Amino acid sequence: MHERLLDALARRGALADPDAIAYLSSRADPVAVLESVIAKLEGVPLVLTMEHIQRAQELARKAGQAARPPPVANATLPSPPKLRDLARATEVDAQFAVVRDVTGKSTCEGTLDDFSRYFASRLAMIGPMLRARRELVGSVDIARAKKLTREVRFIGMVADVRATKKGDRVLEVEDETDTAPVFLSQTSDLFKDPVLPDEVIGVVGRPTEKGLIIAEQVVRPDILTPRAFPATKDAVSVAFISDVHVGSKTFLREKWDAFASWMNGTDEVAQSIKYLVLAGDVVDGIGVYPRQEEELAIDDIFAQYEEVARLLGAIPDHVNMILLPGNHDAVRPAEPQPALPQDVAKLFDSNVTFVGNPCSFTVHGVRILAYHGRSLDDFVYSLPGMSYARPLDGMREMLRRRHLAPLYGGKTPIAPEAEDYLVIDEVPDVFVAGHVHAVGMDEYKGVKIVNASTWQAQTAYQKMHNIIPQPARVPILNLGTGRGTIKEF
Numbered sequence: 001m002h003e004r005l006l007d008a009l010a011r012r013g014a015l016a017d018p019d020a021i022a023y024l025s026s027r028a029d030p031v032a033v034l035e036s037v038i039a040k041l042e043g044v045p046l047v048l049t050m051e052h053i054q055r056a057q058e059l060a061r062k063a064g065q066a067a068r069p070p071p072v073a074n075a076t077l078p079s080p081p082k083l084r085d086l087a088r089a090t091e092v093d094a095q096f097a098v099v100r101d102v103t104g105k106s107t108c109e110g111t112l113d114d115f116s117r118y119f120a121s122r123l124a125m126i127g128p129m130l131r132a133r134r135e136l137v138g139s140v141d142i143a144r145a146k147k148l149t150r151e152v153r154f155i156g157m158v159a160d161v162r163a164t165k166k167g168d169r170v171l172e173v174e175d176e177t178d179t180a181p182v183f184l185s186q187t188s189d190l191f192k193d194p195v196l197p198d199e200v201i202g203v204v205g206r207p208t209e210k211g212l213i214i215a216e217q218v219v220r221p222d223i224l225t226p227r228a229f230p231a232t233k234d235a236v237s238v239a240f241i242s243d244v245h246v247g248s249k250t251f252l253r254e255k256w257d258a259f260a261s262w263m264n265g266t267d268e269v270a271q272s273i274k275y276l277v278l279a280g281d282v283v284d285g286i287g288v289y290p291r292q293e294e295e296l297a298i299d300d301i302f303a304q305y306e307e308v309a310r311l312l313g314a315i316p317d318h319v320n321m322i323l324l325p326g327n328h329d330a331v332r333p334a335e336p337q338p339a340l341p342q343d344v345a346k347l348f349d350s351n352v353t354f355v356g357n358p359c360s361f362t363v364h365g366v367r368i369l370a371y372h373g374r375s376l377d378d379f380v381y382s383l384p385g386m387s388y389a390r391p392l393d394g395m396r397e398m399l400r401r402r403h404l405a406p407l408y409g410g411k412t413p414i415a416p417e418a419e420d421y422l423v424i425d426e427v428p429d430v431f432v433a434g435h436v437h438a439v440g441m442d443e444y445k446g447v448k449i450v451n452a453s454t455w456q457a458q459t460a461y462q463k464m465h466n467i468i469p470q471p472a473r474v475p476i477l478n479l480g481t482g483r484g485t486i487k488e489f
């Protein structure tokens with residue numbers, strides 16, 4: 001039985017660590033369990049571990065599948081972390097550090113040279129992630145791939161996606177050496193997973209005599225190994241809010257006041273909150289869309305920020321607030337956006353830290369990627385099945401592509417910085433976005449994904465587009481347990 005298992009692993013070119021082998025061997029049909037685990041992981045990890053097996057079982061449970069792989073009784077699984085008591089935020093010192101942020105580092109002027117350097121940076125950052133994928137071992141550059149007649153593997157950026165007359169799809173994939181047309185047949189499974197222009201992908205395919213490459217696999221950089229949440233010693237919590245839209249007539253003042261008074265109250269969860277992340281659109285802004293002035297209660301941008309400063313002044317002093325801009329805020333709209341300027345920041349108390357959009361930072365060593373989420377518009381418009389009501393789907397697609405806004409030339413304006421700050425270079429422990437005024441909390445390959453709601457009721461624009469917001473909800477994550485909750489006001 002043990003040999004059959006090792007054979008099955010070898011056939012897939014995979015290794016497994018001793019714990020994983022011991023566990024699989026203890027099952028009635030180890031090969032069947034192995035296969036179901038691999039099917040759930042969407043790819044073969046280099047070394048299969050118990051973490052992978054648990055993750056696959058969790059996915060299977062979520063999908064409501066029958067008990068396959070079988071329950072883990074008697075297995076040598078590590079026990080889940082114990083639920084700790086919540087810590088009181090007043091008794092814990094802040095541990096906050098910015099890891100990656102464009103603020104103060106912007107160099108681009110938007111020239112053509114800037115753009116070619118920008119896209120080269122994207123390819124240079126995502127290319128190595130793809131090269132680490134088993135499917136792409138032995139990949140070559142495109143100029144060389146085009147000369148081969150056997151199966152080829154290469155990595156490149158999608159310069160164009162077009163449909164053929166018959167309804168198939170051709171991707172123009174380029175690297176620094178050449179461009180290759182990659183054919184996706186409408187009858188292939190690959191066709192169901194659309195590729196966006198400007199994403200960086202890996203291709204496994206076969207060349208035809210006419211110079212086309214028939215795709216057999218399209219490989220995404222994705223997250224190679226599912227992560228375990230790095231539960232911290234101090235069980236303080238992070239609360240996530242977004243899209244407050246102060247200054248708008250539809251700002252939900254009463255609900256905000258209820259939130260602020262809960263934050264000042266005796267609730268155990270409220271008292272555990274040490275950090276409050278504000279994921280952009282803190283004000284409604286001025287001149288963001290046509291005839292906005294008709295929907296404004298405060299029609300001066302500084303007066304809007306003064307009001308935000310007053311509202312945040314009511315949040316307890318021991319709460320560290322991390323505020324990034326969104327597309328309604330008073331900084332350049334092109335992403336990455338730097339932090340709000342000093343003449344705005346000086347209106348606020350010292351417990352508010354201004355960062356750029358996107359920004360990666362750590363709290364107690366937990367890495368949080370905060371992004372306003374403008375590109376969710378592009379995902380909803382470009383990918384079938386995406387919806388404003390389910391922003392977590394779009395956030396998963398960002399993690400699969402390891403890029404926050406792959407599509408250039410859509411709704412998300414992009415500033416061509418020398419380094420592509422929109423690449424998800426390191427896998428975060430937590431990924432938060434806002435912008436779509438919906439709420440949600442889930443997990444993707446071990447990353448907690450959060451959409452942080454809004455404090456604005458339905459606007460005329462949203463009504464016209466049948467977008468129903470989910471306001472006044474606060475996702476809260478405890479850093480000691482990795483558990484999340486959503487509190488509604």
Ligand SMILES: [Fe+2]
Pocket residue numbers: 243245281326328435436437
């Ligand atoms: Fe917004």
Ligand SMILES: [Fe+2]
Pocket residue numbers: 281326327328372374434435436
């Ligand atoms: Fe927004």
